[in-house]
Amino acid sequence: MPADLAVIGLGPYGLPLAKAAVAAGIATLGYRTGPEAASLSPAELRRMLSGGFRHATSPAELGRVRTAVICAPTPPGADGGLDLSQVEAAARTLAAHLRPHTTVILESPVPPGTTENVLRPLLEEGSGMAAGRDFHLAYSPSRIDPGNRDFTPANTPKVIGGLTSACTESAAAFYGRLTDKVVRARGPREAETVQVLETNFRHVNIALVNEMAVLCHDLGVDLWDVIRCAETKPFGFQAFRPGPGVGGHAVPQDLTAHAGRTLRMVELAQQVNSQMPQYVVQRAAALLNEHGKSARGARILLLGVTYKPDLADQQSTPAEEVAVRLMRLGASLSYHDPHIPSWNVLDRPVPRADSLYEAAADADLTILLQQHRRYDLQGLSVKAQLLLDTRGATPTGAAHRL
Structure with a gap:
């Protein structure tokens, strides 16, 4: 069966997208960008395979799909920013096989400007085509909460920011097959910055409650009772809880390495959480x-x-x-x-x-x-x-x- 979608990168961002696409009846091709850890049980893998999922055996297969979503990991780099090398490698691989009218979407966490300033030139140079004219290009922040049974791809709104309005609508048409609601951003930079804000919101608020944990212990105050009472406020408060540190794949960004700007609150939050x-x-x-x-x-x-x-x-x-x-x-x-x-x-x-x-x-x-x-x-x-x-x-x- 020919694939309709290629998911490039089968790690923490790509694998959930591939599962959601297969569940929605979309024939999906998976392409690995590195040694991504498999997190599928044998039963889950069997269900995906029977639903139309298969692994790519050659990069050439990427040129036979209508939509390609890059979900390569972007771990912390040596300069304190995000390492985009796997995104760049995925772009070069895709560009060599890109066909006209394909919709290319980036979902990896990246600094604002990456879709236009990094991904677009690589795709255009490698394919000989122009983004926004010969193929569609957009960014959509990944909104994956592993293990959360209440919020799935189907009921989690998807933000889309395309290079042109036609790019946005093409990406929106794809995600409309997966989710109940699509939210259109003004452009790729706005969509990329949504991801930055959402990630930093989590880290900053965890840092606040972690500091409260230390303070309350010193004061002899039961923080957990404080949180229990505070979360009854129906407006202006969202409960976060302390812990031994912050893990996960979402890396807080202060944008210093990429934009020369320091988000002081994020920098402080990283210090507290670490x-x-x-x-x-x-x-x-x-x-x-x-x-x-x-x-x-x-x-x-x-x-x-x-x-x-x-x-x-x-x-x-x-x-x-x-x-x-x-x-x-x-x-x-x-x-x-x-x-x-x-x-x-x-x-x-x-x-x-x-x-x-x-x-x-x-x-x-x-x-x-x-x-x-x-x-x-x-x-x-x-x-x-x-x-x-x-x-x-x-x-x-x-x-x-x-």
Whole structure:
């Protein structure tokens, strides 16, 4: 069956798009841009294959689709900005096989101006065609929330910004097959900046509540009760909750490396959030001290080492830095995570606890880093000698909270 859509990049942005397209009945071709981690179960893969998904065996197949969406990863670069090398490589590969009237959409997180100043020249030079005349070009920020069962691609509005109005309408026609609502931005730069704002909004608000967690602990105030009460306000407030750090694929952008502009609030938020693993370790050492134990030689069990609950994704998980800092204090670590069968830190395997309750009972301190649904936190709070809850998930009074 000929494919209608090519998804270029099958990582955290491309794979959900491919799944949504197949679910909508769109024959989809997947093209890998690098060693993207597969996060499909065998059953999910079978469903996708039976629904019209297949992997590209040659770059030439990219020239046989009506729509191509670039979802290559853009990890942090050495200059503090985003590394666009995989986006550029994907553009060159696509350009060599691009046909007239194809709609090309970029979904990777990028600085404003990338679609016009980076992607467009590469596509035009490699294809010999002009964007906006011979093929359509647009940007649409990826709005993926892994594991969220309430918001799916079908009920999450899609923002579109095209190089021309015709480009916008062509991209909108494609996304209209996937989602209930399409929102048209004035252009690619506006659409790109939507992604910057949405990502930074998350990081800044997490930083605020992380600072509140430290302040409230110093004041002897129950932050979790404060949040519970504050979120009853029906306007002007959105509840965020603290944690051991911020993980995930969405990288906060202060735009310094690309636009010569510093978003001071974002820069400050990055500093606050990056200090949270260290704060967790300080709290852990203080708790052990209060109970007559030293961090050196203490048996510490880490619960949940992924960046998000109920997923196997470890991208930028704060658990790694927490583990490194505890190791440097001389602690003896073990971990438990139902989604991670093995875990290495500093190139050394961390022992995995087979029996969760026995491990918690044996450990001098248990630290909840991620709240997986499979954890019976009431039971754990009874079994653990000491329990530090960095997610506020345990019943009130059952553990020491962040």
